[in-house]
Amino acid sequence: MKVRINRHAMEIFDGATVGDAILAHSQWSFRKMMEEKLIPYDRFGNVTEPGGAISEGQIIFLKKPKHHV
Amino acid sequence: MSKKLTFFFTTIGFLFLINGIAQTQADKKQIEVIILHTNDMHAKIDNLSKLAYLADSLRATHPHVYLVAAGDNFTGNPVVDMVDDKGYPMIDLMNRCKFDVSCIGNHEFDLGQDFLTKRINQAKFPFICCNLDATGTRLQQPLPYTVLYVDEKNTIALLGIIQLDANGLPSTHPSKMTGISFSNGIESAREFTWLKDRYGILIGLTHLGVEEDVRLADSMPQFDVIMGGHSHTLIEKPMFRNGVMIVQAGSNLKYIGKTTLLIEDQHVVQRTDEIIPVKMLTSSNKELDKLISKYNKNTEFSxxxxxxxxxxxxxxxxxxxxxxxxxxxxxxxxxxxxxxxxxxxxxxxxxxxxxxxxxxxxxxxxxxxxxxxxxxxxxxxxxxxxxxxxxxxxxxxxxxxxxxxxxxxxxxxxxxxxxxxxxxxxxxxxxxxxxxxxxxxxxxxxxxxxxxxxxxxxxxxxxxxxxxxxxxxxxxxxxxxx
Structure with a gap:
């Protein structure tokens, strides 16, 4: 399936998680995500946890953390 | 007619009118309903004692408190997944938390049809899903929806929907779903729009992911709320789409969602949702703490x-x-x-x-x-x-x-x-x-x-x-x- 991390379009296996897609995007980004220095957000601005399913055409924005609950 | 008689009938009429207004006002009284929602707990049992305490505390002070799960209760913790009686600890603990309903998620099938049927039968709450047909399989056919009877007048219908991948199956190994047929979630849900007319309030308890929940809301404004799962999305402020409120509470029971509905005359007049981080909860149900500790010390690993x-x-x-x-x-x-x-x-x-x-x-x-x-x-x-x-x-x-x-x-x-x-x-x-x-x-x-x-x-x-x-x-x- 085709997904995007920030501006980077990629094809990834069906059934992949947000974490898989970020690792495919870049190992550096994946490490920063695990350290919670970068947070994945969906197109609505919600935090998407790394274990969550990613779906065809989805865009994930990796950003510095905002204040969260 | 004498003046006295006229006065008598006028007074009687007035009293009936007053009584009628009072009755209408009584009928129109507002009821607060609290629904605690979780999703994608993935067998993370450690926080269930805090959830139980929170739910019991609310039940002690509010007459209408419900607890629901939007699927993927299993898979993700070996003390639940890899024991001989797969999945039992999770169902046991969910029963003790007094869950009212769970949607079926894709990882429920990881247990296999026999174990899943056993777990569904042990659950003291229904598992719901409107877009699967288990006829002729080893899986017990789940109900498409369930109804919460708030009082003699107000009811809430919850409709379960499971996600499908491009291959038309939920995300689990196909061998676990042999013989079960699945249909498009949104199309299946549209066959249940009558629930809104019959029960007044309709909630989608979905395991679709937030992107699909948005499409569902676009397609079905009949939903008052969609409580979702699958994408592990932390919706800190509820999303509103086509008049539908969409909520989701992350994953692994790190958060609990609390939806509050104000109901009047079989309709929702106010909806709010808040996310409660479980780490902020300091009290837990001690009986469940002991049981969780017992499950965590599972000797099967040796x-x-x-x-x-x-x-x-x-x-x-x-x-x-x-x-x-x-x-x-x-x-x-x-x-x-x-x-x-x-x-x-x-x-x-x-x-x-x-x-x-x-x-x-x-x-x-x-x-x-x-x-x-x-x-x-x-x-x-x-x-x-x-x-x-x-x-x-x-x-x-x-x-x-x-x-x-x-x-x-x-x-x-x-x-x-x-x-x-x-x-x-x-x-x-x-x-x-x-x-x-x-x-x-x-x-x-x-x-x-x-x-x-x-x-x-x-x-x-x-x-x-x-x-x-x-x-x-x-x-x-x-x-x-x-």
């Missing part, structure tokens, strides 16, 4: 699952066993295991426990299958070799001989089947590997791959339980030719 007639030393022997397990579980043409995923140096001769296997393979990686030709398989092997500057990938069902070009890069790679013949260069083979390799390794592949939702550790445990005795002494399938 049980012997197989016996090694000789020690398994080094990556060749351990990796060969791990890849044989993938072949056994998934019936693919070949399987690979990277060196970095083999976390112990050896396993001693004798009994192998489940705990030993978790030390060997602790990452809970999922298995991904690709269709690849020999040229693509060589590119995978060569990427691993360049990465590690030595043989990286262990393999099952084939052997390979690699020569170096003097720069720690592949010069040639010969791929041989078990009879020693070279692989057919024109053929595509099914190749299994863990999800880390599938995304972190840069190799040629036209097929983007498909997740099996089977974990490598699950395959390993099942393999040893089946073969019982193993001997990998001297096994070497990946050879570097100097």
């Amino acid at each position: 049980k012997v699952v197989g016996v090694a007639t000789n020690p398994l030393d080094g990556e060749d022997e351990l990796g060969s066993m791990m890849t044989d397990a993938l072949i056994h579980e998934l019936k693919v043409d070949m399987a690979f295991q990277n060196k970095g995923g083999i976390r112990v140096q050896s396993l001693p001769k004798g009994d192998i426990t489940m705990k030993d296997l978790y030390k060997l393979d602790p990452f809970n990686n999922q298995v991904v299958i690709f269709r690849m030709n020999p040229a693509e398989i060589r590119s995978l092997i060569c990427y691993g070799y360049q990465l590690e500057k030595e043989i990286d990938l262990q393999v099952s069902r084939i052997t390979y001989r690699l020569t170096d070009n003097g720069k720690k890069q592949c010069k040639t790679v010969e791929l041989l089947d078990n009879s020693g013949k070279l692989l057919d260069e024109t053929k595509n083979y099914t190749v299994a590997m863990n999800n880390y390799m599938a995304v972190a390794y840069q190799f040629d592949h036209r097929d983007p791959g498909t997740s099996t939702s089977v974990t490598t550790i699950e395959a390993l445990i099942n393999y040893l339980k089946t073969v019982k005795t193993i001997d990998y002494s001297g096994v070497k399938r990946a050879i570097l030719i100097p």
Whole structure:
């Protein structure tokens, strides 16, 4: 399936998680995500946890953390 | 008519009018309903005692409190998933928390149809799903919806919907869903719009992911609320789409969602949602704490699952066993295991426990299958070799001989089947590997791959339980030719 991390379009296996897609995007980004220095957000601005399913055409924005609950 | 009589009838009429207004006002009284919602708990049992305490505290002060789960209650914690009676600890604890309903998520099927049916029967709450037909299978047909009876006048219908992948099945291994047919979630849900007319208030308890929840809201404004799961999305402020409120509470029971509905005359007049971080809750149900502690000390992890007639030393022997397990579980043409995923140096001769296997393979990686030709398989092997500057990938069902070009890069790679013949260069083979390799390794592949939702550790445990005795002494399938 085709997904995007920030501006980077990629094809990834069906059934992949947000974490898989970020690792495919870049190992550096994946490490920063695990350290919670970068947070994945969906197109609505919600935090998407790394274990969550990613779906065809989805865009994930990796950003510095905002204040969260 | 005399003045007295006129006065009498006027007074009676007035009293009836007053009574009628009072009755209407009584009918129109506002009722507060609290729905605690979780999703994607993934068998993370530790916080259930806090959830139970919170729910009980609210029930003590509010007459209308409900507790719901939006699917994927199982898979993600070995003390629930890998015990002989798979999934039981989770259902036991959910019963004690007094859940009112759960949607079926894709990972519910990981248990297999027999275990899932057993769990559904043990649950003191219904599992709902409107887009699956289990007729003629071993799975008990779930109800499409359930109804919460708030009082004699107000009712809330909850409709369950499960996600489907591009192959038309939920994300789990297809073998777990043999015979069950699934239909498009949104189209199926539209057949239940009458629930809104009949019950007044309609909630979607979905396991679709937030992107699909938005499409569902666009398609069905009849929903008052969609309580979702699957995408592990933390919706801190509820989303409103086409008049529908969409909520979701992350995953692994780190958060609890609390939706408050103000109901008047069978309609929602006000909706709010807040996210409660579980770490902020300081009190827990002590009885559940004890039970959770008992489940966490599960002695099944010390049980012997197989016996090694000789020690398994080094990556060749351990990796060969791990890849044989993938072949056994998934019936693919070949399987690979990277060196970095083999976390112990050896396993001693004798009994192998489940705990030993978790030390060997602790990452809970999922298995991904690709269709690849020999040229693509060589590119995978060569990427691993360049990465590690030595043989990286262990393999099952084939052997390979690699020569170096003097720069720690592949010069040639010969791929041989078990009879020693070279692989057919024109053929595509099914190749299994863990999800880390599938995304972190840069190799040629036209097929983007498909997740099996089977974990490598699950395959390993099942393999040893089946073969019982193993001997990998001297096994070497990946050879570097100097």
